[in-house]
Amino acid sequence: xxxxxxxxxxxxxxxxxxxxxxxxASDQFVSELKLLNYTDSYGNVSLRHSKLIQLPDPLxxxxxxxxxxxxxxxxxxxxxxxxxxxxxxxxxxxxPTKLEIGGYLNLAHTHLxxxxxxxxxxGDLSLIGMPIKQLPHNLFVGGNLYLAxxxxxxxxxxxxxxxxxxxxxxxxxxxPKNIKVGGKIYQ
Numbered sequence: 001x002x003x004x005x006x007x008x009x010x011x012x013x014x015x016x017x018x019x020x021x022x023x024x025a026s027d028q029f030v031s032e033l034k035l036l037n038y039t040d041s042y043g044n045v046s047l048r049h050s051k052l053i054q055l056p057d058p059l060x061x062x063x064x065x066x067x068x069x070x071x072x073x074x075x076x077x078x079x080x081x082x083x084x085x086x087x088x089x090x091x092x093x094x095x096p097t098k099l100e101i102g103g104y105l106n107l108a109h110t111h112l113x114x115x116x117x118x119x120x121x122x123g124d125l126s127l128i129g130m131p132i133k134q135l136p137h138n139l140f141v142g143g144n145l146y147l148a149x150x151x152x153x154x155x156x157x158x159x160x161x162x163x164x165x166x167x168x169x170x171x172x173x174x175x176p177k178n179i180k181v182g183g184k185i186y187q
Contacts, residue, residue, distance in 0.1 A: 039063075044083065047072070055079075064103065067092075075099065084123065095119075104143060115139075127152075128168065135159060144183070155179055 039045050043062030047053055050070040057076035064083035070090045077096050084103035090110055097116045104123030107115075110130055117136040124143035133151045139159040148168020157176045164183035175185070 048086075068106075088126070108146075124163070 040063070044064045044066070045061050046066045047070055048066045048068045050067070050072070053070060053072055055072070055076050058078035058080070059076040060080045060082075062082050064086070065081045066086045067090050068086045068088045072087075073091050073093050075092070075096050078098045079096050080100040082102040084106070085101050086106045087110055088106045088108040092107075092110050092112060094114070095112065095116055099116070099119070101121055101123075104125070105121045106124075106126045107130060108126045108128040113131050113133070115127075115132065115136045118138045119136055120140045122142040124146065125139075125141045126146040127150050128146050129149045131151060134154065135152060135156050137156045137158050139156065139161075141159075141161045141163065144163035145161050145165045146168070147170055148166060150170060152170060153173050155172065155176055157178050160180040162182040165181060165185045167185065167187050169187070
């Protein structure tokens with residue numbers, strides 16, 4: 001009897017393990033399938049005005065990702081967008097440290113108060129209307145930087161902006177000598 005019980009327990013454990021693995025795999029597959037419903041033929045994903053969404057981790061979008069005015073609060077820990085990332089008016093609360101972007105990053109009118117250090121944005125970076133008080137060290141922006149209606153009063157010692165900086169009425173206490181700006185600084 002003991003041998004039969006042991007065999008039953010082993011069979012049950014194997015069945016349970018396979019069920020859990022299958023459920024995990026099917027959740028992952030369903031998430032990717034759902035994402036396909038919002039992807040166009042160029043690899044762009046539009047989830048604009050979406051409610052109650054959760055993105056797969058890791059996330060790699062081959063085009064642009066539009067999450068404007070969505071209820072999304074967190075991006076996956078590993079997020080790569082080969083094109084532009086639009087998070088304007090979204091409910092995003094934190095950016096992942098492993099965020100890779102190929103184009104511009106629009107964070108206008110979000111509630112973010114912190115941007116991770118060493119952020120690299122090959123295109124424009126818009127922070128318009130955010131409650132952010134300081135920029136991260138080693139910020140790289142390949143295009144223009146838009147800071148209108150933020151609470152920023154100082155710039156970090158190490159940042160590289162290849163385009164222009166648009167202050168939009170904010171008053172900087174000083175501009176560090178070590179920052180690199182390829183264009184002009186507009187008030």
